[in-house]
Amino acid sequence: MQPVLPEVEAASPADGIGKSAADVVIVGAGASGSVAAQRLAAAGVDVVCLEQGDWAHTADYMSAEPEAELAWVQRWNPDPNVRRNLADYPLTGEADIRPVMYNGVGGGLVQWAAMWQPLLASDFKVRSLDGTADDWPIGWDDLAAHYDAVAHDLSVSGLAGDPALPEAGGYPNPPVEIGRVGRSAARGMDRLGWHWWPGANAIASRRHGSLQACQRRGTCMTGCPENAKAIPSLTHWPAALAAGARLVTGARAAQIPLDERGRAVGVVYLDADGAAHLQRASVVMLAANAVGSARLLLLSTSARFPDGLANSSGLLGRRLMQHPYRTVTAVFDEPLESWQGPWGQSIYSLEFAETHPDRDFVRGAKWMVMPHGGPMFAVAEYHEARRQHGFDALWGENFHRAAAEVFGRAFTWGIQAEDLPEDHNRVVLDPAVCDGSGLPTARIEYRMSENSRRMLDFNLARAVEAAEASGAVETLVRGVWPTGIGHVLGTARMGDDPATSVVDRHCRAHDVANLYVIDGGVFVTGGSANPTATIMANARRVADCLLRERAAVEVPG
Amino acid sequence: MSEPRLDASQRAVLTRLADVLIAEGHGMPSASAVDVAGSLIDRCLDAAPVLAAPLGALLEEGAPEAPEGFARRLAAERPDDFAVLSTAVVGSYYLSGEVRRLIGYPGQQPSPVSVAGEPDYLDMLERVYERYPGYREAP
Numbered sequence: 202m203q204p205v206l207p208e209v210e211a212a213s214p215a216d217g218i219g220k221s222a223a224d225v226v227i228v229g230a231g232a233s234g235s236v237a238a239q240r241l242a243a244a245g246v247d248v249v250c251l252e253q254g255d256w257a258h259t260a261d262y263m264s265a266e267p268e269a270e271l272a273w274v275q276r277w278n279p280d281p282n283v284r285r286n287l288a289d290y291p292l293t294g295e296a297d298i299r300p301v302m303y304n305g306v307g308g309g310l311v312q313w314a315a316m317w318q319p320l321l322a323s324d325f326k327v328r329s330l331d332g333t334a335d336d337w338p339i340g341w342d343d344l345a346a347h348y349d350a351v352a353h354d355l356s357v358s359g360l361a362g363d364p365a366l367p368e369a370g371g372y373p374n375p376p377v378e379i380g381r382v383g384r385s386a387a388r389g390m391d392r393l394g395w396h397w398w399p400g401a402n403a404i405a406s407r408r409h410g411s412l413q414a415c416q417r418r419g420t421c422m423t424g425c426p427e428n429a430k431a432i433p434s435l436t437h438w439p440a441a442l443a444a445g446a447r448l449v450t451g452a453r454a455a456q457i458p459l460d461e462r463g464r465a466v467g468v469v470y471l472d473a474d475g476a477a478h479l480q481r482a483s484v485v486m487l488a489a490n491a492v493g494s495a496r497l498l499l500l501s502t503s504a505r506f507p508d509g510l511a512n513s514s515g516l517l518g519r520r521l522m523q524h525p526y527r528t529v530t531a532v533f534d535e536p537l538e539s540w541q542g543p544w545g546q547s548i549y550s551l552e553f554a555e556t557h558p559d560r561d562f563v564r565g566a567k568w569m570v571m572p573h574g575g576p577m578f579a580v581a582e583y584h585e586a587r588r589q590h591g592f593d594a595l596w597g598e599n600f601h602r603a604a605a606e607v608f609g610r611a612f613t614w615g616i617q618a619e620d621l622p623e624d625h626n627r628v629v630l631d632p633a634v635c636d637g638s639g640l641p642t643a644r645i646e647y648r649m650s651e652n653s654r655r656m657l658d659f660n661l662a663r664a665v666e667a668a669e670a671s672g673a674v675e676t677l678v679r680g681v682w683p684t685g686i687g688h689v690l691g692t693a694r695m696g697d698d699p700a701t702s703v704v705d706r707h708c709r710a711h712d713v714a715n716l717y718v719i720d721g722g723v724f725v726t727g728g729s730a731n732p733t734a735t736i737m738a739n740a741r742r743v744a745d746c747l748l749r750e751r752a753a754v755e756v757p758g
Numbered sequence: 759m760s761e762p763r764l765d766a767s768q769r770a771v772l773t774r775l776a777d778v779l780i781a782e783g784h785g786m787p788s789a790s791a792v793d794v795a796g797s798l799i800d801r802c803l804d805a806a807p808v809l810a811a812p813l814g815a816l817l818e819e820g821a822p823e824a825p826e827g828f829a830r831r832l833a834a835e836r837p838d839d840f841a842v843l844s845t846a847v848v849g850s851y852y853l854s855g856e857v858r859r860l861i862g863y864p865g866q867q868p869s870p871v872s873v874a875g876e877p878d879y880l881d882m883l884e885r886v887y888e889r890y891p892g893y894r895e896a897p
Contacts, residue, residue, distance in 0.1 A: 600781070691781055
């Protein structure tokens with residue numbers, strides 16, 4: 202099926218918001234786009250941001266209602282194929298793990314757990330250190346100041362000094378109380394002599410910046426009704442808009458047209474009525490996440506780029522990484538009030554995050570402790586772990602065992618595995634299925650590697666030991682989550698060699714001089730850390746690079 | 759609240775199916791004892807409208823005389839349909855104030871954070887600091 206693209210020539214560059222030519226047009230108002238928009242606008246750059254979704258208003262959350270747990274069923278489910286908002290595009294394909302995302306102002310941060318976790322220093326150089334995958338063209342030092350600055354902007358609460366990480370500038374707020382859940386988990390790690398540290402979270406432990414103090418509702422991933430969790434609509438867009446940035450919602454990017462010299466002219470987008478518009482700009486920045494940005498580039502074919510824009514390497518869309526994820530739930534015979542939040546990371550561990558010569562896999566996993574939610578979560582966890590026990594063990598009068606044994610008495614160790622890049626894991630255009638605007642949607646082709654399976658098996662066994670050392674009377678082990686945890690990385694690899702990467706170290710496309718990709722797609726490897734800190738820090742780095750070098754950027758004539 | 763999405767006959771079927779899934783026991787009431795098929799299912803479907811159409815269709819075919827066999831067949835042979843039924847029943851059951859009182863669940867209520875004073879885990883953190891070899895340097 203041929204892509205159904207709008208008539209670019211019919212687009213009218215009329216005056217008005219989103220239509221007059223801009224210095225920079227950004228596609229996507231999520232983690233990376235928000236940082237870049239704020240940074241550039243504050244420096245006087247004329248920025249237009251195109252966002253296919255709308256604003257998520259605090260009043261829309263269900264988190265303060267008795268029905269809060271039911272928000273997961275549909276309205277605030279992280280899977281666009283379940284949620285099916287107008288702004289969502291379906292994700293197709295047979296994949297071991299299917300990505301999840303939120304499409305709207307704030308992007309995935311609307312539903313993130315706000316875990317703030319910089320990459321390890323070693324994560325940038327795994328080829329040099331471990332002989333696997335590839336080195337990044339940049340290192341920890343290139344991002345250090347940006348990690349600190351974004352942590353401040355997001356009102357991160359945490360405790361500095363973790364010996365597993367390079368020294369950094371600290372956090373603006375003290376850590377959120379780790380609660381009975383965190384203390385229980387920490388006791389187990391202490392007995393085993395394993396690394397742990399209080400979790401850093403972009404959740405304000407006290408009123409700070411644009412955020413209110415956390416009230417521990419535990420509904421972080423379905424929307425914080427207190428505005429205590431950092432999302433760009435609170436932390437970045439007010440300042441960006443005040444500085445003159447223009448944000449166009451309901452604008453679905455469809456194509457990046459080129460001029461005769463091969464420079465991006467701007468972005469063609471479709472509004473809610475399906476009308477096509479051309480947003481002209483001197484510089485185009487893609488910040489639509491590793492699936493969305495790759496999809497837009499693949500949609501932007503031309504005689505010069507028949508396989509997708511900026512794809513002379515053939516790597517566009519490839520090397521998709523997702524952080525395969527499993528959990529061990531530790532059940533105790535004492536109350537832990539484990540429905541209480543925040544549902545960030547209470548504590549985390551990097552004990553098994555590095556390669557070890559005695560293990561049958563390379564690289565490692567990050568662990569994090571989380572609360573366990575309300576009774577619906579308890580039932581789901583109990584049933585998942587005991588599915589093989591049959592109907593009578595789970596239903597009838599035995600239904601009540603789940604709440605009696607698990608609810609309020611459990612915490613979860615989440616095990617997040619580093620997913621190494623493989624060319625066959627990729628985003629392609631679906632030949633048959635379109636989004637609501639008639640554009641071919643993204644098909645995900647992803648198979649989890651044997652290295653990741655071994656890594657998860659090893660870490661699960663260790664996490665069971667940790668749970669037992671904490672005093673757990675029972676552990677509930679779940680398989681690999683078939684829908685991901687919102688970490689989509691690596692479809693537009695950063696590198697110095699145009700033959701083996703899509704963008705350069707400044708995240709500028711090798712093939713198109715005024716085109717940038719600034720989201721998680723540029724990750725060379727994924728590390729085991731939650732990626733948002735690095736995505737946002739890197740976006741800030743790229744924005745600063747552009748500000749320094751904008752005079753040298755080639756623009757359409 | 760929107761218009762009720764289930765009619766009387768569908769609610770009657772739901773009552774019987776819900777009791778197959780959640781029977782009285784362990785000091786807890788059955789689904790029908792807290793009237794899951796009444797206002798609770800309406801609240802549940804308002805919160806998760808995606809359940810309404812498939813649940814309604816299931817209740818049209820659910821044999822009132824043999825609810826247990828029907829529920830077991832769904833679980834064994836039609837897992838997606840069983841997921842709709844069980845999610846609706848469990849979600850509605852835990853909206854009951856009486857059920858929440860019995861299991862000690864106040865809901866996702868606010869509970870202000872205290873950051874005053876030193877955390878009580880610093881002794882354990884000292885030990886982490888002492889034994890950890892330091893982060894792995896990159897070239």
